[in-house]
Every structure is written in C-alpha cells, then in structure tokens.
Amino acid sequence: MEDYLIREIDKIGEMLALIASKLGLGTFAFQSDALAGQLNSEMIQGLDIDIYELLAKDNPLEYLVSERGFNDRNLESLAMMMYQAIPASDALDAFIKNTAEYLNHKGVFSFALHSIV
Numbered sequence: 155m156e157d158y159l160i161r162e163i164d165k166i167g168e169m170l171a172l173i174a175s176k177l178g179l180g181t182f183a184f185q186s187d188a189l190a191g192q193l194n195s196e197m198i199q200g201l202d203i204d205i206y207e208l209l210a211k212d213n214p215l216e217y218l219v220s221e222r223g224f225n226d227r228n229l230e231s232l233a234m235m236m237y238q239a240i241p242a243s244d245a246l247d248a249f250i251k252n253t254a255e256y257l258n259h260k261g262v263f264s265f266a267l268h269s270i271v
Contacts, residue, residue: 163223169200170231179238193239205236209245215256226262229253234266 173196177189190205197203203222208214218224224232233253240246254267 163225163228166201166222166224166228167231170228170235173197173200174231174235177235177239179235187241190240193235205240209243209249214249215252226257226260230257230262230264230267237270 173193176196177193179193194205197205201222208217211217215229218229218232230253233250236246237250250267251271254264254271257264257267
C-alpha cells in the first residue's frame with residue numbers, strides 16, 4: 155500500500171512538471187491573464203484542481219497535503235508555477251508564504267520560495 159501511495163504522489167510531481175513545461179514556465183515567465191487561464195486549464199485537466207478555487211479555500215495547503223497527497227516537492231513546484239503565471243493577489247501571496255513556512259517547519263528550506271516571499 156505504501157508503494158502505491160508513493161507512486162501516486164510521484165505522478166503528481168510528474169504532472170506538475172509536464173504542466174510547467176507545456177506553459178514554458180522555467181526560470182522566468184511573464185504573468186498574464188492568458189497564462190493564468192492556461193495554467194488553470196492544465197491543472198483542471200491534469201489534476202482536477204482549479205487554482206482559483208484552491209486559493210479561495212480556508213487552508214489550501216491542508217487540502218493539497220491531506221486530500222490530494224502532495225509532497226514537499228509538489229507543493230514547492232505548484233507555488234512557483236502559480237507565482238510565475240498568476241498576477242499577484244493577497245490569496246496568492248498568502249499561499250506562497252504559507253507554503254514556505256510549512257516547508258520550513260518540516261525542515262525543508264526552499265531557496266526559490268524564500269526568494270519571492
């Protein structure tokens with residue numbers, strides 16, 4: 155059972171990497187409504203997650219970890235993709251900050267997230 159869960163979590167990471175590469179999100183991308191819409195569309199198709207509904211949740215991190223099986227690497231990847239693709243908002247800023255703090259609490263330091271917080 156544990157092997158199955160690990161494989162499923164790895165699939166999430168692979169899907170996030172595929173979505174990022176399809177969108178051209180590498181070290182830098184220009185934020186735009188079109189890119190945000192495309193990211194949301196890819197997330198809905200690939201992972202059945204609407205990024206705007208996710209950001210509207212009371213605790214998006216708890217949802218991603220406990221209900222969707224995201225691991226530390228998946229959370230960092232998603233936060234970076236959202237930062238690169240979605241125009242700034244209080245909800246996005248809070249998500250990125252909370253993700254960085256969550257990872258810190260677990261002993262995982264994300265240089266990428268701390269560079270944008």
